[in-house]
Amino acid sequence: MIICRDTLQIRLGPQLADVEEIPEVCRNEVLEWNQQVKRLGSILLGLFSEGLGLSPGKLQELTCVDTRMMSGHYYPYCPQPDLTVGLTSHADPGVITVLLQNQVGGLQVKHGDEWVDVTPVPGALVVNIGDILQIMSNDEYKSVDHRVLANPSQEPRVSIAVFCNPSNHEKEFGPFPELVSSDKPAAYRQFTFDEYMRRFFTKGLDGKSLINYFRA
């Protein structure tokens, strides 16, 4: 299947990609956005930690906003949108994703058996919970399957996703012990982030299947 999309990937953290390799046309904007996402990501992780009844610094101490990868997606006009997609169905693997989209639309999330449009709201960001946050939360938070339809409009769709992940790859991740009890046993085993990402890159994008490898 031909996918109607171009993607520019840039590593933002823990070490920024070589600045010379960031296209000059968007270099300053990427550097500024990195600062803003880092700040917002820290605030969000504080809230997500508190929502689990943990100390506000918990997710951040686990380096959860330190590795940041940016994907700048460009979905051009597609003359036969019903024959292809922009981005196939998947759940983001990481902790959280901060997503900025222009006004064109096409992003959908799966709710039960239905695909629901995530209509762009000017000035609003979409924040996805990723699989590893679902695992750490022992299923209190849920990652969501999403996809992007091929773009039928003459105007290109542009979106900027920043994936926030742990930078500590040797540490073991799994459900927080505070969230495990005899009533609610650990739904997942422990694993390192390295093992996790190896699985992600070998399985391809096919919905929420990654998380199943790590079920207890």
Ligand SMILES: O=C(O)CCC(=O)C(=O)O
């Ligand atoms: O383009 C979008 O709105 C979604 C992008 C996305 O889901 C991803 O890069 O993981």
Ligand SMILES: [Fe+2]
């Ligand atoms: Fe995604």
